[in-house]
Amino acid sequence: LLVTSFVNADNTKAPYLAKKDAVSQLIVNDKPFLILGGELGNSSASSIDDLKSIFPKLQKMGLNTVLVPAYWELIEKEEGKYDYTLTDEAINLARKHNLKIVFLWFGSWKNSMSCYAPLWIKENSRKYPRAVTKSGKPLEMMSAFSESNLNVDKRAFSHFLNHLAEYDKEDQTVIMIQVENEIGMLEDAREYGKVADQKFASDVPARFIDYLKKNKNTLQPSLLKRWKDNGFKTKGSWTEIFGEGLETDELFMAYAYAEYVQQVAKAGKEKYNIPMYLNAALNSRGRKPGAYPSAGPLAHLLDIWRFAAPAIDILAPDIYDPGFPDWIKQYQTNGNPLFIPEIRLEEADAARAFYAFGEHDAMGFSPFSIEDVPNPESYPLTKSYSILHQLNSLLIEKQGLGKTNGVIFDNVNKERIIERNNYRFIFRHDFTLGWSPQAKDGSIWPETGALIIELSPTEYIVAGTGVVLSFESIAGNKKAGIGYIDQIKITDGKIVPVKRLNGDQSHQGRHLRIPVGEWDIQ
Ligand code: N0T
Incomplete structure (x- = not known):
């Protein structure tokens, strides 16, 4: 007698987020998963030789997940023709080395800029417009107010997610996707130009006002204050409702980015419904909107982002500044799980990882340019990961119960x-x-x-x-x-x-x- 078991492909679930007590957990292959991760440097995933030499090193460090760029310009070098050689190779290597992958969609924006947009986009700014400052200066970054920009990003991203579903759904090697990278307006707090100006002068969308009304008690203090100081108006333009100033410009811009990203993420999820998150370049040193990458998923803009980009499951901080505990506290809020997709690679990360998982029920921790670790076997983070690996099921069981610090x-x-x-x-x-x-x-x-x-x-x-x-x-x-x-x-x-x-x-x-x-x- 020969018996065999088989999986019905339609029943294979993608990774997903599930509520457990006070937190959300990432479920992979039907089990809660804590990301003991690291992110590759920006260029390392563009060479198969690099990937081949890096992955064994990551396994030696005891990582269970690696964050890997997926470059739009290399995936869609020629408009409408897609090439997944690099991402497939990363997936194959991850399987071989017992790692999971989070892909970073370097699409319209990468640290404010549009350096990973395909050349055919860069060369055609008439069709794919760039952002413009108040003084009319054109910027390198793509405009968030262009349908044609949105459409090509959306098209490529959903093609990518469709490919991932086909290539990886059974396996669930890919557990999450970062959409874009450190979105943020620079030089001015918002885009100017015909479409942006006209939107800025139009009424704040009624559905957003409804949301403000419904959530008055839990709104972030800075947003609530601007609304209050202007008399809690329920109809009017952005400046009528929130007042004049750079801060209002930034609110408006965050809304525009969020609507754009929402469309991209939603199109992707329609092909493959796996968890998606955004990362934020934090505003350090008290700079004014426009001087720091503005309007991204920053702590003071989480309300807007969560409202206007509901297809994004997690908003996450990239931590390069001193004050680690204060930064992360701002992100474990209103049901937003704490995921730290980037933190400066230093020996102190070994201590910070314990804090993140113990104090904030973190979903994951991931230092940047992880392949630069000089001594994978004896690096401090390796030792912490080995301990966290042992504690894995205990931590998972206790998450959301207030039983850890x-x-x-x-x-x-x-x-x-x-x-x-x-x-x-x-x-x-x-x-x-x-x-x-x-x-x-x-x-x-x-x-x-x-x-x-x-x-x-x-x-x-x-x-x-x-x-x-x-x-x-x-x-x-x-x-x-x-x-x-x-x-x-x-x-x-x-x-x-x-x-x-x-x-x-x-x-x-x-x-x-x-x-x-x-x-x-x-
Ligand atoms: C990060 C990384 C990479 C004192 C910087 C952080 C990554 C991007 N950006 O190496 O470019 O792709 O997400 C910018 C924060 C610099 C802050 C310096 C503060």
Whole structure:
């Protein structure tokens, strides 16, 4: 007797997002998936030789996902003719090296510019117009107010997604798509020119006003304030409703970008309905709209983006500036899952990853130009990923339940107190310990971090690097002490004790400690 099983192609689902308690999780091959990722440098996916040498390295680092550019200009070199050699090769290599892929659609916009638009578009600005500033200066970037621009991007993107459905749906190697890259207007806060000016002078779409009315209580403060200061009007032009100024120009422009991207994403999803997100170049250093890449999916514009681009599932920050915890906090809001598609590649990312997953139920973490890591086996992030990999199913189970926290420390932020059940957990940077030479010698401390998972009110797991944890009872008349500390590892979802650490390693039961330079689960 020969038995065989087969899959009905129509029943194969694409990856999707599913609600779990307070968060959304990415479901891949029917299971929740946390992205331990890295993004390739911009040019690395345009050479098959590069891809071949990079993918084994990523596997050595313990990544489970790689973010890979899909270049419009190389996919559609000739109008209407499509070539997927590079993306197919990336998918094949990913399968071989046990990686998932997130493709980055470098379409109309890449960091504000349109450098990845096909040459036949660049050479025909009469048909495919560029943006224009207030003074009439033409910019390199494609205009968001042109039907012909939108149509060609839409056509190419949906062709690409159709190809992915055919090539990969059964496998689900490709788990998500980034639409465009760091969209943002520069030089002025909005586009000018005939179509843009005319739209700017027209009424704010009624459906957007309805949305504002319905969501008055949860609107972002800056948007609410502009609307309020102008008397909560419900009909009128952008300046009538939100007042004059660069900030209103930016709101208008964000709406225009969002409508454009919505069309592109929707056309793609009609061919292959997989999760899609946008990444934002953050506005650092308090610059004015126009001086930074404006009107992209920035924290203060999330309302507009979520309203006008509902086909986009996640709005995500690219983090290149100091202040990591403050930036990411702004993005885990109103049901927007936290995904960090780019962060500057540095050793401190090893600490930040623990914080993102522990404190904010992150869906994923992904340093930029990951192939530049000099020593894949011993790089700090590799060690963190190895721990996060072990904690994977526990984290997935606890997401959205408020049973985890993350901590992150440096020279300035050295301590964090977390109250949980009957205990006060006092986390500190390892170098706060009086006996470490760095405690007082004025040296710059490495960033360290950890996460804590509550298994029961008296049982916790702490994982990370460079932290020390002591605790006390919240009730003033009670004392609390450590029952025991085990170093553990987790294999196939099972907690396996490795060593008892009740002596010197915990200062005879006074604290839990993971020294700087070491990684551990206890
Ligand atoms: C990023 C990357 C790549 C002190 C920069 C970040 C990637 C794009 N842009 O290497 O170009 O494709 O998404 C711009 C942030 C620079 C901020 C410097 C702040």
